[in-house]
Amino acid sequence: MHTEEISPLVESAEAEFMYHYESAATPSTARLLGITTARIGGGVALAMRHDVTGYWNKALGFGVTEPVTAELVADVADFYRVQNAPGAILQIAPSLLPEDWSEIxxxxxxxxxxxxIKLVGDIGDVATHHHTDLSVRAxxxxxxxxxxxxxxxxxxxxTDGLADMFAAALTHPGFRPFAAWxxxxxxxxxxxxxxxxxxxxxATATLPTHQNRGAQSALIAARAAAAAAAGCRWLSAETGRPADGEVNPSLxxxxxxxxxxxxxxxxxxxxxxGS
Structure with missing residues (x-):
């Protein structure tokens, strides 16, 4: 499958899991964190007014069912303005950007x-077993x-508020959480x-006390097996591009x-x- 064909699939999947994480918050948690979510132009816009991490204000999933236009970006900016968001990150696959993106x-x-970096693997090519001395299970x-x-x-x-948000989201039927003990x-x-x-x-993370013991690779393998059992054809992930001379272990x-x-x-x- 070419990049132009698979980009909409993996971008939509990422947008949906992010949407469900923040939309699942109970009313009290949403008030505590200042969460508001919206579906705009075929994508999602997620606002968290009291986010201290810089991670949870983001808009993504655009260009799949509707084109990315100046009007769409204006609607997204207006959403964050109304929510008094401190800022936001827009994430759009390069193949889904319009020709006039520089001007927009x-x-x-x-x-x-x-x-x-967005990564993808055919489900049959991804390892479903990895040895570790930790116990990995659903x-x-x-x-x-x-x-x-x-x-x-x-x-x-x-963890304040965010832990409750995460726990509530896991009840969604699309989520399959795993852990290492x-x-x-x-x-x-x-x-x-x-x-x-x-x-x-x-949402792959290892406590500092147990890094370099194969937990991440084992968790990838366990989830790959679960994805295959669920009938998935592709496995996707995203992680930061390392700076020159640096290494990203997750990548x-x-x-x-x-x-x-x-x-x-x-x-x-x-x-x-700046807008």
Whole structure:
């Protein structure tokens, strides 16, 4: 399958799991974090007014069912303005950008920031077994709160509000959470989102005390097996592009497991002061 054919599939899967993470928040959690979500122009816009991480204000999934236009970007900017968001990141696959994107992004003050790499693997090419001395298995609902706090601690994010948001989202039928245990202790966690023919890997984090013990690769393998069992044809993931001379262990783990870079996706930062 060519990039132009698979880009809409994997971009849509990513947009949907992000939408469900933030939309699942209970009313009290949504008030605490200042969460508002919207579907705009075939994509999703996610606002979190009280986000201290810089991660949760983002808009993505555009260009799949409707073209990316100046009017669409204006609607997205208006959404974040109304929500009093401190800023936001727009994520659009390069093959889905319009020819006049340079003019559109200048008009709305969008500035390039750290790019991400989108990776994809044919489900038959991704490893479904990886040895580790940790115990890796699917997470039962009773452990959803523990899974949520483990992911956030692994990413260095605060747990207040966000842990409740994550735990609520895991009840969505498309999510398949997994974790790695060292004895009775959960030390790494990851999620799979099944969206049609795509299994989207996300929320993979290992506690600092247990890094370099094969948890990430084992969690990729476990989720690949689950995606195959769910009838997925493709496995996708996204991670940051390492700076020159640096290494991104997550990127290396994904590549060793059988996923291949599909494209580099520039992140575009929107600021209320710059639009």
């Amino acid at each position: 992004r200048r008009r709305h003050g969008l500035t390039p920031t750290s790019p991400w 997470v039962d609902p009773v452990d959803y709160p523990l899974w949520s706090s483990t992911v956030l601690r692994g990413f260095g994010m605060p 060292d004895g009775d202790d959960m030390v790494a966690a990851a999620n799979l989102f099944v969206h049609g023919t795509v299994g989207s890997l996300n 290396n783990n994904l590549r060793r497991s059988g996923l291949r870079p599909l494209y580099e996706r520039q992140n575009w930062a929107w600021s209320p002061a």
